Amino acid sequence: MAVPVYDTSRWPIFQARMPTEPMLEHEFADHVERLIRLFATEKRVALLIDARGAHPLNAVQRSAIAAVYRKAFEREPHGVVGVAVVLSSAVERGIMTAIRWASRTNLEAYAFATPEAAIAWLQEQLAATQR
Numbered sequence: 001m002a003v004p005v006y007d008t009s010r011w012p013i014f015q016a017r018m019p020t021e022p023m024l025e026h027e028f029a030d031h032v033e034r035l036i037r038l039f040a041t042e043k044r045v046a047l048l049i050d051a052r053g054a055h056p057l058n059a060v061q062r063s064a065i066a067a068v069y070r071k072a073f074e075r076e077p078h079g080v081v082g083v084a085v086v087l088s089s090a091v092e093r094g095i096m097t098a099i100r101w102a103s104r105t106n107l108e109a110y111a112f113a114t115p116e117a118a119i120a121w122l123q124e125q126l127a128a129t130q131r
Contacts, residue, residue: 001027002020002055003030004017005019006034012045012046012126013045013047013048013123013126014038014046016031016047016050017050018050018051019054019055020053022055023055023061035072036071039071039072040072040075045081046082046122046123046126047083048084048085048086048122049083049084049085050115051087051092053088056092062098073106081128082107082122083109083110084110084112084118084122085110085111086111086113086114092111096111
């Protein structure tokens, strides 16, 4: 099974460590559904996706993730305060930028080289939205 590992120990930062093997269609659908539920039920949440070493998403999967971000932001623009994706290479971080552009929202979503940098940025986003 290739499923993400979820961690809420830094709540309201929700962390997902992506699998190194490709997700089957139903596994990816479950992941998308988990994100939809997360964004639908919480007022303020920050999302950290650790995709270092993960199997790359295909075009359909990237489009699905962009749609989830777009719908979440449209429904509650102040609920999702940021999405940080940790990626190993500059090429992968460029792909993340393309996903952000494809989502066509003002949702703050950026790629980082380390989890520490991603968490620091997400904590800044959370603090800024409390004011």
